[in-house]
Amino acid sequence: MSSDVRHTTMLGRRSFLARAAGVALVGAFGAACSAPESRGTLRFYEQKQEVIAYFDKLLRAFEAEHPGLSVVHDSTSSIAPQFVRNDPADVGCFNANLELARYVERGQLSDLSHLPSAATIRPDIGKLAEQYATFPGRTSVLPYSLAAAGVIYNRKIFADHRLPVPTTWTEFVDVCTELKRAGVVPVYATGRTTWTIWQGLFDYSVGSLVDTAEFFRTMKELGTDVGPDSEVSFQKTFAVAMERAKTISTFFNADQAVRSYEDGNLAFGKGQAAMYLQGPWAIGQIALVDPKLDIGTFALPVSENPNDRKARVNVDLGLYIPQRSADVPAAAELVEFLMRPDVINAYNQDNLAYATTKTAPPQRDPRLAGLQTYVDRGAFYQGAGTFIPTSIPLGNYLQAAIGSGDFDTMLRQLDADWRRLARRGATT
Amino acid sequence: MKRRVEPVYYLFLVPTLVLFTAFVVGPALVGIFYSFTDYIGVGTWSFIGLSNYLALFDDPAILQSYTFTLGFAAVTVIIAQVIALGLAVGLSSRIRFLASLRSVFVLPMVLSGIVVAYVFSFLFSNTLPAAATAIGFAPLEQSILGNPDLAWLSIVIVSAWQTIPGAMLVYIGGLTAIPADLYEVSALDGAGPWRQFRSITVPLISGFIVINTILGVKGYLGAYDVIVGLTGGGPGTSTRSVAVTIFGGFTGGDYAYQMTNATIFFVLTVLISIVQLIATRGRMVRL
Secondary structure: OHHHHHHHHOOOHHHHHHHHHHHHHHHHHOOOOOOOOOOEEEEEEEOOHHHHHHHHHHHHHHHHHOOOEEEEEEEOOOOHHHHHOOOOOOEEEEOOOHHHHHHHHOOOEOOOOOOHHHHHEOHHHHHHHOOOOOOOOOOOOEEEEEEEEEEEEEHHHHHHOOOOOOOOHHHHHHHHHHHHHOOOEEEEOOOOOHHHHHHHHHHHHHHOOOOHHHHHHHHHHHHHHOOOOOOOOHHHHOHHHHHHHHHHHOOEOOOHHHOOHHHHHHHHHOOOEEEEEEOHHHHHHHHHHOOOOOEEEEOOOOOOOHHHOOEEEEEEEEEEOEOOOOOHHHHHHHHHHHOOHHHHHHHHHHOOOEEOEOOOOOOOOHHHHHHHHHHHHOOEEEOHHHHOOOOOOHHHHHHHHHHHOOHHHHHHHHHHHHHHHHHOOOOO | OOOOOOHHHHHHHHHHHHHHHHHHHHHHHHHHHHOOEOOOOOOOOOEOOOHHHHHHHOOHHHHHHHHHHHHHHHHHHHHHHHHHHHHHHHOOOOOOOHHHHHHHHHHHHHOOHHHHHHHHHHHHHHHHHHHHHHHOOHHHOOOHHHOOOOHHHHHHHHHHHHHHHHHHHHHHHHHHOOOHHHHHHHHHOOOOHHHHHHHHHHHHOHHHHHHHHHHHHHHHHOOOHHHHHHOOOOOOOOOOOHHHHHHHHHHOOOHHHHHHHHHHHHHHHHHHHHHHHHHHOOOOOOO
16 A cells, blocks of 8 residues: 555654654663553644644643654644655644645645544535635545634723624614714724735625635636626625725724734724724734723624624634655544544634534633624635735735725736736636 | 966865855756746646746736836935945044944944834834824824835835945945045145045045945845835835745745746846946046
8 A cells, every 4th residue: 555655665754763763762771661662753733823832732642642652743834845845744733725725736635534533524614624625535634723703892992882783784884983983993903914904804895795715716717717797806796895895994093004913902902992803813912911801703794684794714723634644544643632522622612713523612702702603603704815825915905905995906906916827827 | 387276275165166056056946947837836847838937027016026126226225325435434534433433333234134124114103103293294194104105215214224334334444445645645736525535535446336336236136124024015015026026926836936037036136237347347446
């Protein structure tokens, strides 16, 4: 079998050294103590800086349960170098996004469908990971942690001004107008940090109006034919959504263009704005400023029908085993350990996220209670911005559009860029 | 008589040659090779001939980044050289606290670009607007970093601020090499300070001006860290330099395409340096 061949001939440099060291150790002490036979070393690569210590503890627990296996824990925000060097970690735990999709599409990740835990994943969450790309006949990524994002709001400011949580677009505009009249910044934006404006303004405006997965599937099919008269296009399909975005941007803080993500967390933590278009990752940062700040979340309404509301989600962490892993069976053991209900549920509970399994309990943090119903019902979408390759500087285009109020030019630009990418086959 | 060069001297070249080939020439050739393919950094690839090159010339975003970079380099090099020369002349004259003043002016050089950029970005986004508001100077009450028409100025200012000390040191070295008696003689002949500067100082340090200009332009063409720290290429795409665009291609899976961009940029940078050399050749005065 090919994986056995790989096992012996393509042993990674580091795991080889580790095994050599292990053999030496066993040779030295083997006679004295009855140490378990070394089964080698796994490498685990994980993306989130915030949870390095958390995963470290998990991996030590795994080692204790699997005598002889040791796990090296590395963290990086960039997925490409390990694949480019042909030396990917045995188990990856990364954001399942367009970047990871490139490796999925090219068959660099092994099939996990036979693992027992694969059957425990909620089907609608499993589908999310496949919206960017798939490899025929394979389950390449197991979603591990789902993050849901919406509008974070300051409940005290809302109560002080006797404002309800808006459920329709008109109500939302009314709330903003009322706040502005009272001298409160309705929505704090951080235009200087480009990802924050596409993640918030762009994705939220589009998400409840357009089926993003379907839209981009068609866009890829159309390729170079995308234009004002094609079946779908940014100009045509996103027109209403960008009218909404334009209106929302008039309620931003005046200095949004020079405010960064850190500025935003600080300002919102100090109670300087009523709403903030950010995900759960910002909640932890806001709590550092004021742990007692009374905040809640809701999905941004962009139509007049409250039932249209959806939450923006992303597979914040997904597990995968590269084809080139030196020890696929051991890597699978680690995946199975991480997917165990007690482990996956605890991780997601502790990190303001949602476990991806059918039996997952609800997120108990009150600050996220406003989004629970969308996760339960599967009323969610992956942000439009996450489907756009980073070679299109979407965030920069948005800066210009917010500054000038001209979102049409941006949409025309996006169509032109899409055609150009499609011509050289770079839309994934 | 023909002098034989001791062979051991060639040995001294070996470490540099090996390192330069392995870490500069080799990777560059690999990059040029991939510019003719559709490689994304991983997996299989195939030759696509000149497609990347043709697509590049048809890409307004790429053309815009070249316009910005060339314009920025031209403006910055002039500003930086004028100020550096002025400072060098000042710091070569007989003034008090000369040594400490020289150290102060060299400080910016030892700071890393990204640190400088973040400090200035704070000044531009907070301090400057606050000061302008306090004195009621309306044009600067909004940060220039948020203004697509003015943001480039911030990059010129910070890049110049950071590179002036290096140029200044070179000029001070050049000024020291001019014999003092030239000035004494010309003073006896009735030449004032301006005339001395024009007719003695500038011609005798022209070689240093050439070197500084070529090195300066080369550095500004590769502007990256200052831009990332100050504007990130924004607002809009108004300050995206070629280097920022090229790097964007690596995370975006646009590897081969941006390799094409890098190849063209390399050729352009070499051409500019050659033109500068030719244009200034024969203008250098030697005593």
